[in-house]
Structure formats: C-alpha cells, structure tokens
Amino acid sequence: MSTDAPFGPLDFQLVLLRRMADQRPELVEDARRALGVTVARMREANRRWQAMSRSPRGRGALTRYRSVLGAxxxxxxxxxxxxxxxxxxxxxxxxxxxxxxxxxxxxxxxxxxxxxxxxxDAPGPALKTAADLRPWSATVDEVARAFPPARPLPGTAPTRFRLALTDPADGAERVADFTWGLLQQVG
Structure with a gap:
C-alpha cells in the first residue's frame, strides 16, 4: 500500500484488527486473510492511522472518521x-x-x-451464562444488559474496555475484555 493511496474503510478495518491482534491473534489472522491483505499492509494502515490521529496539524476525530469512512x-x-x-x-x-x-x-x-x-436491525446473541460469551460474539452494551449489574473497569490500553460480571451459572465473578467495543475474552 502506498502512503499516497487514500486511507479508506478497508484500512480502518485493519486498524481495528491490529488492536484486537493483541488478544485474539488467531481470529485476526483469519479476518486478515478473508480481507486479502498482508501483515505488512495491516501494520502500515495502523501506522498511518496513528500518524493521522497524533498529527498536530491533523483534523479533529469526527472529521477524520468522516474523511476515512465517508458519510x-x-x-x-x-x-x-x-x-x-x-x-x-x-x-x-x-x-x-x-x-x-x-x-x-x-x-x-x-x-x-x-x-x-x-x-x-441485527439480532444480538442469546447471552445467559459466561459460557455464551465467545470472542467477537457480543458488544459491551449487550454483555452489560445480559449480566446486570455489570460494572465497568478501567481498560488495559486505549480502545479497550472491561466489565466485571457475575456468571449466573455458578455465581463466579468474571471479567470480560473488549477491544473497540467487541468482546475478546472472558477470564
């Protein structure tokens, strides 16, 4: 990918995947292959996103999203x-x-x-116990609603979020980790 090429929706998906690779490398590898891109292109997309995000002459976040993702x-x-x-x-x-x-x-x-x-318009997953919490199956909001009173915890890095929840199956306290709002793992 040339650094002169426009940064578009495919590149943005690669940015999302790059952060998820820290926790779910196997799923990211499958997704990267499905998108037909190399590891080098994923890294370059992330490098360009970081440069756009941190540039002192950069656009504001909302303008950046509109320019990358369109209307x-x-x-x-x-x-x-x-x-x-x-x-x-x-x-x-x-x-x-x-x-x-x-x-x-x-x-x-x-x-x-x-x-x-x-x-x-998309149906969410049926979430009854922690066993239903599979990687990439649910969002923060869905897990919070399914396991009240889920408690937010500090994320471990930018774009990461965590929820403490109680598994109704066994009463065990668990922590669900999310990246960009998508469930990555439950511990």
Missing amino acids: PESTARRRIGDLECEALLWPVPLWPDLRFEVMALADGGAVWNEWLVRAP
Missing part, C-alpha cells in the same frame, strides 16, 4: 445525562451485523466514545 449510514440525537450527543453509525463489512459508532457532543462535535455496536 455515516445513520445519525441520531441522544441525550446521555446532561449531554446532548450525536451518534453516527458506519457499516463495517468485516462484521456485517455491527456498526462503528462515534458519539460526539452535539454542541461542538468533540468525540467522546468510538466503538463497535450491534446494527439496529
């Missing part, structure tokens, strides 16, 4: 506490039942959350 598939106003937000959703071909959601403050467009969520 969102949908937008909606949401109120979260006292905040008026705009939720923007983009399709992610690698995961057709998911959307990449960017939550931005309605008054200035500052991005405060960005992760994968279930597509509005």
Whole structure:
C-alpha cells in the first residue's frame, strides 16, 4: 500500500484488527486473510492511522472518521445525562451485523466514545451464562444488559474496555475484555 493511496474503510478495518491482534491473534489472522491483505499492509494502515490521529496539524476525530469512512449510514440525537450527543453509525463489512459508532457532543462535535455496536436491525446473541460469551460474539452494551449489574473497569490500553460480571451459572465473578467495543475474552 502506498502512503499516497487514500486511507479508506478497508484500512480502518485493519486498524481495528491490529488492536484486537493483541488478544485474539488467531481470529485476526483469519479476518486478515478473508480481507486479502498482508501483515505488512495491516501494520502500515495502523501506522498511518496513528500518524493521522497524533498529527498536530491533523483534523479533529469526527472529521477524520468522516474523511476515512465517508458519510455515516445513520445519525441520531441522544441525550446521555446532561449531554446532548450525536451518534453516527458506519457499516463495517468485516462484521456485517455491527456498526462503528462515534458519539460526539452535539454542541461542538468533540468525540467522546468510538466503538463497535450491534446494527439496529441485527439480532444480538442469546447471552445467559459466561459460557455464551465467545470472542467477537457480543458488544459491551449487550454483555452489560445480559449480566446486570455489570460494572465497568478501567481498560488495559486505549480502545479497550472491561466489565466485571457475575456468571449466573455458578455465581463466579468474571471479567470480560473488549477491544473497540467487541468482546475478546472472558477470564
């Protein structure tokens, strides 16, 4: 991939995969092959994304997402506490039942959350016990709703999120790890 080539949706999917490779290398390898790209291209996409994200002359996060992913598939106003937000959703071909959601403050467009969520018309997984929590099967919101009162924990790196939950099957406390909002593992 030339650094002059436009950075588009395929490259963005490679960025998502690059962070997931730390926890689920086997799934990332399968996905990378399905996309028909090399490890070198995945690394280059991540390098370019990091450069765009950290550039002092760079665009704001919301502008960057729009330039890379195009116009969102949908937008909606949401109120979260006292905040008026705009939720923007983009399709992610690698995961057709998911959307990449960017939550931005309605008054200035500052991005405060960005992760994968279930597509509005796609059925979510049936989650009854921790045994149902398979890698890449569920989003943060789905796991939190299925295992109340799940408690958020600090993530272990940027784009990572964790939930403490109790398995109703045996009463054991477990921790679910997510990258970009998608379940990676349960320990």
